[in-house]
Amino acid sequence: MAETPALTITQADDRRGSVLSALLPESLTLPPLFLSTSPIAREILQNDIDEQIADEPLPSDSDSDSDTDVASEPPAADDAKLAFHGPTGVVYGCGFSSIPLPGVDRPVPNPREIEESLQAEVSLLRDNGVLPPKQRHGSVVDRVYHHMFNADDIPGHESSLLPADEVTPLLGDVEGDYGAQTPMPKDVHKLWEEAVAAHHLKTTWQREAKTLVGYALPLIVTFLLHYSVTIGSVLAVGRLGMLELGAVNLATMTASITCYVPVQGLATCLDTLCSIAYGSGNKQLVGLQAQRMTVLLWLLMIPIAVVWWFSEPILIALVPEEEIAQMAAAYLRILIIGMPGVAALESAKRFVQSQGLFHITTYALFIGAPVSFLLDWALVFHFGWGFSGAAFAMAITQNLLPLLIAAYVFLFEGSQCWDGLNRKAFRNWGPMIKLALPGMIMVEAQFSVLEILTIAAGQFGPAKFGAQSILVTVTSTSFNIPFPLAIATSTRVANLIGAGLADAAQVTAKVGVVGACIVGTFNLCLFVFLREQIAKVFTPDAEVIAIASQVMLVCACMEIFDALAAVSHGILRGIGRQAIGGYANLFAYYFIALPVGLSTAFALGWELSGLWVGLTAGLAAVSAIELLYLYHANWETAAAQAQSIMRSEDANSELKQHGS
Template sequence: MEIAKNDTREPYLVIALKELRWVASASFLTAFALVLQWSLYFVNVISIGHLGTNELAGTTLSIFLLGVIANAPTHGILSATETFCSTAYTASRDKTLVGFHLQRGLIAVAIHNIAVAPILWKIEPLLLAIGQEPEVSKFAGIYMRNLLITVPAFTGFEACKRYLQSQGIMHANTFVLVLVVPFHCVINYLLVRSPTYGIGFVGAPISTVISEWVMFAGIVIYIRNSRAMDTWGGWDIRAFRNMFVFYRFAISGVITICTEWIAFDLLNIGASYFGAAHLAASAIALNTLGIISYIGAGLGFGTSPRIGNLIGAAKPRQARIAGNVAVALSLFAGMMCTTFLIVFSDWWISVYTADPEVASKVKNLLSIACVFTTFHGLKEVLNAIMRGLGRQKMSATINTLAYQICAVPLGAYLAFITGMKSSGLWWGICIGILVLCCLQIIYIYMLIDWKNEVRLCIIRLRQNSADANEEQNQE
């Protein structure tokens, strides 16, 4: 495939305005969907937060351990699906390769989830073994054992979402979540706090189980009735074979995602050693940033398939401009979020807790969070550009350096050696994200040859097509 001639003809500003409209509309839908998806846990945290500090602390540990053990690797594995599906959709004549790569992603995440299920089931004794408070460990174990049922539904929903987004269908998961979130709010209230039907703490994870499976069913029904079925070639046994190329991208994606999730998980675990109040404050601050960060993540999920589609269509200049536009949007969104935290922090904290000790600690942590909110959104977009280009391996290297070599040791030093406690942990993460952004910017804007990325994309697709054809001939 030759590089499209119209890729270099239009002025930069004309292309930038086109990409601004596309990225803004697509990213708004994905960001809104991510906020809605996170709101399932947000609702749980609010309802449990009013039951007690130990309940909130146990829920927080459970959610973050589920994230780092199951959900983060799922996101990492499916990042390979983003790369292969988006480029196959525009570069391949056989559109059913999009569905073929989806199947490989589903196989990979299923294997992972089966492997980690016993660990998740035994999370209570594991927490006790590392010195967690018995009451907090008990609530974490109860929450996790119930939440374990959601793992297949979560992975299926995430895979289907990326399958649709790679084809430019950005609104499907938003449509599903707009219906599911109000439903979740109702059943959460009924199962947790209703005087008639409420069953207390355990009602929160049960409501999440119901909502997650409804989400998965909804997106499957959408696919069955949309144009996306044109790229689904049916279940193919060949998807199980020669998974090496897929795993080469998937493993790097897992490292990229897990280094960040582990760093934030260690932040929670570290905060727990300073007492339940510190852990609850850290949980509230992280939950707040989780909602805000999904604006940047939404930009990322809109940017990644766009970059992949344009590279697959042999339009490297337009792909680079699309990346520039997404970076600018992330900086603007980050500044708006920082302003919100500064102006409305007192009101926001009151939504979560009425405990004055916890509220004071949350306010201190949010003042630190204001420093890196902008950079966190920028990091999401830069990671998305790397995924769209298929550069998961380099992204994994940069994330490991920023989080595990810089953020975690520095945060531990500030928290435990200098006596800054949970504030020190947060400053370590702040500096790690800043380092991450600087390294990614240097790599993307100084070392990437965008025209060469088109050639690399075609090589990958030809290799996968050849593998599939060879296996078909052998049959």
């Protein structure tokens, strides 16, 4: 093991004796982003490699899939420091605030991420004067941009951090994306290491804001497209009546808690397995892992389908409105048709994500989402299938999305990781299940709070139950703005921490928190000023609109804490303290949100408003705990741990290579 480097004494060290630090020690579980590669994941892949070698030699293809190079020589993983940790989980299905995205292990960078890392390094080196700036044409826009995003105006920061003779010889004559002259990747890496060691690299609020916006915007589009499938179903059903609106809410929440969330949680292990297989050059194993998980999920769905088919008496026992329960059970029976697509989609998303092909899922959604809206209109209204038509539209879309991803892969890019159907997909399940269970349990435990609140809302009558459907849909939709911001902040903080730039990571965290406040305020304003118009989009029923509009004022207050909780949890993931966020979530939801929500709803008679007051209180507690912990955290320690573990992992890899 490499020795942990000496830590710099900072102001954070003076706060180590606080009560909060004693209650929430930093010695909790180290981060997946910084941990050595999971032994279970290595066991799974080694078993597959051994079996493959026994049958036939396994080719190792580690050629770069990137269309452009940073310089004339190919990038290497050792040259990728700033963006070493890719934004895993960005193509997950959207969720509510109670669903974190627990990583399982430190991802292996693919060639696209390595190139992005080098580009980011060069950009920051230019900002700090280590490399000459790009050639500028002298326009007003160029000068304003340079002033906003350059670090020269940092107090005490010099315009040139390294002598000219250390930089000039590194510059070649190649015209590239970085200006008139582009250094070789190895030279960029050398300069980067020297600047980090000398504590010369700084960043600005402007640069980090630009970076986070660049990361988050495409994720927002993807997440909103994905959730629009659910929105379309609710919009169509809402035009039929309040009973149908309440039934689709009950059916959707039941489907999520019993199938969608467990499937999503189990599939998280593919983030580790597929990225390691691709990064090690064993590309055929990427397709094998995706096949194995798909088959496993299909088999697990058989008992779930049985429960859905006979769910009517269960739902009647939980919800006093028998007609709503019967309609929800009928909806679930039709959704069984879409089960194979749900499992295949989770595997397909990670299959392309491990190759850095995040855009494929977005392209599929650009087609699938409009088709879903068209199916809702055609089946519900044009052909007169009514409530059942919305369920059939949902099931068809669920099966269509993985087919669209598969078609793109085979027609355009990504097929190099697919070696056809393989009987090995039916073996080696034990380690995969062991690797997947922790993620599923955490996600399931936290999401179940919403199911409990939904069942509680059913006690207040069909009108309030229909309003609850609107509120859940609207708040879940609005969460697709701060949630991508949280992923972007987590990724950027992890990148900077992994590169040893603790000060820069703190700047990013502050920008992320401010961004969360801005996003939360934006959502709050929408909920306050457009609450009646939003409710009218979902239903023409005046009673449901009035109830939803009134309770939406409570949801508006929740939006601030919702955004803060999401981003603060993302920052904790970035510095390797996501265990704190997981425990804080469980505590806040089960010991604050549920008791407060149920007591105010039933004991005080606030009914639906009380349930959302409880959830708001839980989110306020989560954001307060996480932000206080971040204030007292020692970021230098997190950076030192990351550096130490990555160096030890690199040393172990070299020893294995020499030993072989």
